[in-house]
Amino acid sequence: MKKTLFSLVGLAAFLGVVSCNTNNDDNVTPPISYVGIVHATPDAGNVDVYLNGGLAAQNFAYGSDTGYYAVNPGSYNLQVAPTGTTSYVLNTSISLAPGTAYSVFTIDSLSAIKAAVVTDSFTIPSTDSVMVRFFHFSPDAPAVDVVVSDGTTWFGNRTFNDQEATKSYQAFTKIKAGTYSVNVNAAGTSTVLLPVPALTLQGGKVYTLYAKGFATGTGVQALGVGTLQHN
Template sequence: MLASLCILLIAACGGGDNVTVQTAQLRVLHASPDAPNVDVYVDSVKVLSNVPYPTLSSYLSLSPGTHQIKVNVAGTTTTVINVSPTLAVGGAYTAIAANFVANIEALLATDASSAPPNGEVGLRVIHASPDAGPVDILANGQVVLSNVPFGTISNYLTVPAGTYAIQVNVAGTTTTAIAATVNLTAGTNYTAAAIGAIKTAATNPLALKLLTDD
């Protein structure tokens, strides 16, 4: 009996084959500027409660595969988003509740899976402002993306680390809708999300939300 107990203890402490639990990572951004607070369910289990605009959740660890993601008006059974994305082993994702509440939709962004080269950062842009129209994205006065429509999730751009003046202009013009200064740390991936709306300028105006993609 003592020998059997020793064998069990050795196995429990890693004496056998190594087993790695492989997961996917998912976080949620509430970016619908006129929507109320929401609850988020994954496979009918509430994972986030009473989430206000423009909150970004931490990453949630999920098993790889297809999951049902529902977004309800907080405290109710009224579902405004119901999607079933497939999440890959080791993948990281940002699910965005976007557009005005009358036409709310889910955008799913696949986050970077590796660090950028030494001294550089990865930076992508998501246009999640429903009534801003197509835009140009400028960094330190230079156009880096042009005529970007609502709902766009750009690829990651690799740029040197540092401080950048970011402008979001009405496409093809010098009219700036959003201006922000961001400090980007080497070795990090970022998402710059254009959120808010002209319609909700008094409460949730156009703005740039910088996300760290871990």
């Protein structure tokens, strides 16, 4: 399912979490951060997500995203619970720097759920190009290559959550806009784990692709590719 991520709207208030008021003494607007949350935990069901006790997403379905929220920079308590409960399956802190945008993915299986916090730094491409990156968030899948039908490897030997240790994987790459036939292969082989026969990337847009689900999963929890559009 294709979702639109991060509409880049700054909210004036966010359930008591956000305060973007102008300083009346010197007429300077305090710096803000942007944060969007993506539900990528295949077996968690629908959840409620809280930032510093404020409800950021309610009845939040697997594969969904919130779009950007504008918040004050600083440290935030991120909590995730099954919808309608306060039985938190994730209770952690995230740090947001001023003037920076972030994606926060809930990843891994429910028993090992964690937050993957990535920095979103990009420029809008021209109308004949796109900016794209890839994250591996399928916890039981092997290392993968993302290969186009013409044999070009877009992303090679990517392992689960590897952008956490290798920050360069958080960067976006420019490619030509178009519709592509793409395979997610076991790394270094021609073994197709997941075919993506018609991936459309619209010119002038910025995308995050991510492997989701379980390699051994079925139905909604089956291995798939999430497509998030940033602008």
